[in-house]
Amino acid sequence: MDGSKPWYLSRTVWASLVTVAAAVGGLMGRSVGLAEQMLLTDALLQIVTAVSGVVAVMGRFAATAKIS
Template sequence: MTATKPWYMSRTVWASLITVLTGTAGLFGLPFGELDNAALTETILETITAISGILALFGRLSATAKIG
C-alpha cells in the first residue's frame, strides 16, 4: 500500500470516531444502544461528501482565476 489519502477520507477513522462518540455519549446517559454504527458512519460520510461537493462547486463558480 503506497498510496496515501487524508485522514478524513478514511472510513476506519470515521467509524472509530463514531464509536468513541457514541460510547462517550452512553457514559452521559444518552441512549445509543439500538444505533447501527456502520449505518451512522455511512450516513456521515455521505453527508460530508455532499457538502464538500457543494463547496467545491461553489468555490469554482465564484473563483476569479483560471485553473492551471
C-alpha cells in the first residue's frame, strides 16, 4: 500500500462494523440482507466523509496561525 488514510474513511472498517451490527441484529430477531448491509455501509461512509469535511473547515476557521 502506498498511501494512508484515517481508519474512519476505510470502507473495509465500516463494512466490518455493519456486518457485526447485522449479526447482533440477527441474534435479536432482526434480519438484515446483504443488499441492505452494502447500502448502510455506503451511507455511513458518506456521512463520515461529510462530517470530517465540516470538522476540517471548522478547524481552519478556528486556527490562530495562517497557512504558509
